[in-house]
Amino acid sequence: MKKHALITIALLLSAAMSFGAGFQINVQGLRQIAMAGTGAGWIWDASSIFYNPGGLARLKNIQAYGSVQFLIVNTKYVQTPTGAYSEEAKQGIYTPFNLYIGGRLKEDGKLALGLGIYTPFGSGMKWNDNWEGRYLIQNIQLSTIFFQPTISYKLADAVSIGGGFVYATGNLKMRRAIPIQDQYGNDSYGELKGKASGVGFNLGVHVMAGEKVQIGVDYRSQVNMKVKHGDATFVVPSALTTSFPNTDFTTEVPLPQVLAFGIGVRLVKSLTITAQVDWMGWKPYDTLRFDYEQHTPTLQDTRAARNYRNTLAFRPGVHYKVSDKLALMAGSGYDPTPVTDGFVSPDLPDADRYLVTGGATFKATNKLTILAAIEYGMSKKRDAQYLPDNFNGKYQTKALIPSIGVTYDFK
Amino acid sequence: MKKLVFLLGLATLSACKPNIHTEEPFANGLDFSNYVAVGNSLTAGYADNSLYRSGQVNSYPAILAKQFSIFKPIDFKQPLLPSEAGFPSPKLVLANTTDCAGNSSLSPVPYSGPSDSTGNALNISAQGPFNNFGIPGIRAVDYLVPGYALFNPYAARIFSNPLAKPVDELKNQNPTFFTLWLGSNDVLGYATSGGEGNPLNSFSPDNISDANLFKAGYDSVLKVLTRNGAKGAIMNIPNVTSIPFFTTIPAKGLVLDTTQAAQLNVAYAGTGITFKAGANNFIIQDILEPLGFRQIKNDELIILTTPQDSMKCAGWGSVKPIPQRYVLSRSEIGKIQSATDDFNNFIHSEAIAYHLPLVDMNAYLRTLVTGIKFNGVDFNTQYISGGAFSLDGVHLTPRGYALAANEILREINAYYMSTIPPVDVNKYSGIHFPK
Numbered sequence: 001m002k003k004h005a006l007i008t009i010a011l012l013l014s015a016a017m018s019f020g021a022g023f024q025i026n027v028q029g030l031r032q033i034a035m036a037g038t039g040a041g042w043i044w045d046a047s048s049i050f051y052n053p054g055g056l057a058r059l060k061n062i063q064a065y066g067s068v069q070f071l072i073v074n075t076k077y078v079q080t081p082t083g084a085y086s087e088e089a090k091q092g093i094y095t096p097f098n099l100y101i102g103g104r105l106k107e108d109g110k111l112a113l114g115l116g117i118y119t120p121f122g123s124g125m126k127w128n129d130n131w132e133g134r135y136l137i138q139n140i141q142l143s144t145i146f147f148q149p150t151i152s153y154k155l156a157d158a159v160s161i162g163g164g165f166v167y168a169t170g171n172l173k174m175r176r177a178i179p180i181q182d183q184y185g186n187d188s189y190g191e192l193k194g195k196a197s198g199v200g201f202n203l204g205v206h207v208m209a210g211e212k213v214q215i216g217v218d219y220r221s222q223v224n225m226k227v228k229h230g231d232a233t234f235v236v237p238s239a240l241t242t243s244f245p246n247t248d249f250t251t252e253v254p255l256p257q258v259l260a261f262g263i264g265v266r267l268v269k270s271l272t273i274t275a276q277v278d279w280m281g282w283k284p285y286d287t288l289r290f291d292y293e294q295h296t297p298t299l300q301d302t303r304a305a306r307n308y309r310n311t312l313a314f315r316p317g318v319h320y321k322v323s324d325k326l327a328l329m330a331g332s333g334y335d336p337t338p339v340t341d342g343f344v345s346p347d348l349p350d351a352d353r354y355l356v357t358g359g360a361t362f363k364a365t366n367k368l369t370i371l372a373a374i375e376y377g378m379s380k381k382r383d384a385q386y387l388p389d390n391f392n393g394k395y396q397t398k399a400l401i402p403s404i405g406v407t408y409d410f411k
Numbered sequence: 412m413k414k415l416v417f418l419l420g421l422a423t424l425s426a427c428k429p430n431i432h433t434e435e436p437f438a439n440g441l442d443f444s445n446y447v448a449v450g451n452s453l454t455a456g457y458a459d460n461s462l463y464r465s466g467q468v469n470s471y472p473a474i475l476a477k478q479f480s481i482f483k484p485i486d487f488k489q490p491l492l493p494s495e496a497g498f499p500s501p502k503l504v505l506a507n508t509t510d511c512a513g514n515s516s517l518s519p520v521p522y523s524g525p526s527d528s529t530g531n532a533l534n535i536s537a538q539g540p541f542n543n544f545g546i547p548g549i550r551a552v553d554y555l556v557p558g559y560a561l562f563n564p565y566a567a568r569i570f571s572n573p574l575a576k577p578v579d580e581l582k583n584q585n586p587t588f589f590t591l592w593l594g595s596n597d598v599l600g601y602a603t604s605g606g607e608g609n610p611l612n613s614f615s616p617d618n619i620s621d622a623n624l625f626k627a628g629y630d631s632v633l634k635v636l637t638r639n640g641a642k643g644a645i646m647n648i649p650n651v652t653s654i655p656f657f658t659t660i661p662a663k664g665l666v667l668d669t670t671q672a673a674q675l676n677v678a679y680a681g682t683g684i685t686f687k688a689g690a691n692n693f694i695i696q697d698i699l700e701p702l703g704f705r706q707i708k709n710d711e712l713i714i715l716t717t718p719q720d721s722m723k724c725a726g727w728g729s730v731k732p733i734p735q736r737y738v739l740s741r742s743e744i745g746k747i748q749s750a751t752d753d754f755n756n757f758i759h760s761e762a763i764a765y766h767l768p769l770v771d772m773n774a775y776l777r778t779l780v781t782g783i784k785f786n787g788v789d790f791n792t793q794y795i796s797g798g799a800f801s802l803d804g805v806h807l808t809p810r811g812y813a814l815a816a817n818e819i820l821r822e823i824n825a826y827y828m829s830t831i832p833p834v835d836v837n838k839y840s841g842i843h844f845p846k
Contacts, residue, residue, distance in 0.1 A: 076429035083433030084832030135787030237844035396429035
């Protein structure tokens with residue numbers, strides 16, 4: 001019953017908007033969001049299942065953790081060089097979420113178990129159906145949900161390790177116009193829809209270097225999201241339906257591997273600073289392919305160059321404990337984009353981003369804590385081109401992400 | 412307090428709105444208030460083998476005028492026809508048809524809807540002068556012909572004096588800016604009539620125009636357009652032999668099975684012509700050959716209007732030679748190319764003499780042959796699927812005209828150091844498919 005409820009919630013919430021570099025959604029824990037996404041080094045709560053499963057064995061008791069983010073994203077396109085045309089993507093509110101349950105089975109034991117359900121990647125972009133870039137993309141949505149059963153073990157007082165198996169499920173949906181017009185001048189279009197799935201793992205090591213310093217390393221593997229029997233639907237003038245048969249398609253989107261190195265230092269009793277370096281292996285995303293089961297002279301497999309590059313992001317954060325009940329957090333970050341010059345496509349017009357973050361936690365009772373965080377992100381204005389389709393323009397994205405969550409300790 | 416909350420809320424919202432600016436379009440002093448476009452069918456917006464209202468509305472001069480209006484609204488007057496059917500003959504549309512062999516396919520057929528031609532032929536010069544002075548069929552050499560409007564139904568609609576020379580009619584206009592795309596018809600008529608020419612009348616449009624008359628006619632137009640110091644741009648002549656009208660039916664298009672090849676080998680025994688299973692070169696008429704026919708060479712061209720039923724069912728190209736009025740031979744192609752080069756060299760020298768930017772449409776067409784991608788859409792010179800050429804294989808679709816407009820704008824911007832924005836080609840129509 002409980003499991004059933006979890007899945008229902010998972011289906012209700014959509015996690016289909018990127019606001020980390022690329023199609024990463026870097027919002028898997030509220031304290032960590034509030035500290036600019038630092039979470040591999042210092043272990044705060046059950047969201048360590050994502051940030052560093054090696055730290056789960058630090059949780060003295062089982063904790064249940066739930067949070068939801070409200071991702072409000074605005075993207076604008078302006079034709080270059082003279083801006084005679086501009087278009088704003090339809091604003092959407094997206095809701096990535098995180099559910100974790102886990103901790104040490106016995107307070108003085110060494111073994112911890114846990115389960116995480118979270119939404120680390122996704123992207124979504126809804127342009128007006130008649131906009132200038134409609135033959136590249138009208139709308140696209142990639143959503144993922146990761147299920148991660150996790151085990152963590154305290155090897156020694158200072159060192160704990162952990163790992164989790166990842167099963168990822170998701171959906172891919174996209175639509176774009178086809179430059180074939182009916183007798184009234186309406187465009188044709190093609191729509192691709194499919195369920196995706198993939199597997200991976202998450203491994204972490206956590207070290208308590210004394211009372212005041214914590215260090216963590218986390219490695220999350222690449223997850224290849226495969227669509228095996230997607231539905232391709234084409235709406236074309238009836239004279240051409242045999243040229244565009246509705247058919248199955250397959251594709252694969254590689255979600256990048258991540259190596260995170262984090263450190264936290266408690267400067268004084270109430271003040272902790274954290275820092276993290278994330279290396280992200282975006283490079284395998286060099287081509288977006290769609291392979292159709294049925295082919296005609298007009299319907300051939302497509303290969304769209306993506307040419308992503310690996311990125312390295314650095315983030316600092318700070319945590320200030322005001323009282324036993326209240327704590328405040330802040331952070332800022334700079335996320336370099338994996339999207340290379342010449343390959344900035346309107347399905348994900350990514351650019352280097354700046355972000356500032358803040359948040360608060362309130363310990364309502366001994367067992368219950370309420371968490372809130374907010375992130376404001378802004379991309380650089382990017383003079384961008386997608387060379388394979390000769391589509392040029394300037395893009396900017398701004399996003400506001402308020403989040404709310406709760407933790408409950410079973411003790 | 413409430414106000415503060417409201418202001419804070421507003422600040423948050425606006426912080427969430429991207430704000431990007433780009434440079435403002437810059438005309439650099441160009442005055443488009445009376446923009447006049449001079450030319451032939453391409454300028455008029457002719458498409459699908461006829462002139463009709465929506466083609467005119469989307470002519471490249473109208474597209475340019477819209478861009479020029481970004482700086483200051485201009486009234487760009489075109490001699491619009493009242494209807495869509497086509498004037499004087501119906502336009503071509505795509506329809507499902509069944510050929511003589513019983514195979515059905517999508518093919519261009521004359522528009523069969525109501526011709527709605529009321530008023531089409533009326534002289535509307537009282538509404539003029541028109542900013543679009545594109546006259547389908549007109550050649551550079553025609554500009555000095557008195558009474559030209561008596562022979563051309565399009566000129567007859569808009570000339571205030573039917574007996575005037577076109578160049579004099581042009582004097583009714585006093586442009587502040589102009590474009591001139593003239594000269595294609597001085598070679599095109601010869602090409603589309605299969606290079607037969609008209610030996611009885613040296614001034615016939617079926618002949619390539621005399622070079623000296625061409626130069627005189629062309630220069631007379633430029634003199635009038637620039638007489639009050641107007642700036643402008645001139646376009647040269649695209650090499651017509653690379654347009655779909657000439658490249659759609661392949662020379663090596665006679666596909667035979669083993670039996671058919673054997674039968675033809677018997678029929679042609681002793682002629683030196685042999686056939687094999689698969690693709691063969693068509694048999695064409697050639698009166699210079701001792702037999703009066705031969706196999707077409709790979710680089711020779713068959714025109715789009717060669718009767719398809721005759722080729723499919725009456726043995727044209729196999730048991731009967733394709734009449735030579737449907738074929739451009741190597742020497743005919745050579746004449747077209749050298750005339751095009753000759754005329755283009757002159758246009759180039761005129762651009763220099765009059766200090767005008769030259770839009771190299773000939774080079775642009777070569778780019779289009781290899782393919783152009785615009786905002787995700789492929790354009791090339793393939794018939795129908797290429798998107799740029801209309802169903803007549805000679806004139807452009809509105810998208811094709813928009814591509815031409817962008818090429819003209821690019822050259823204007825480069826020469827006059829302006830930044831007139833390019834147009835979104837895909838805003839215009841391509842080929843329309845039934846249902």
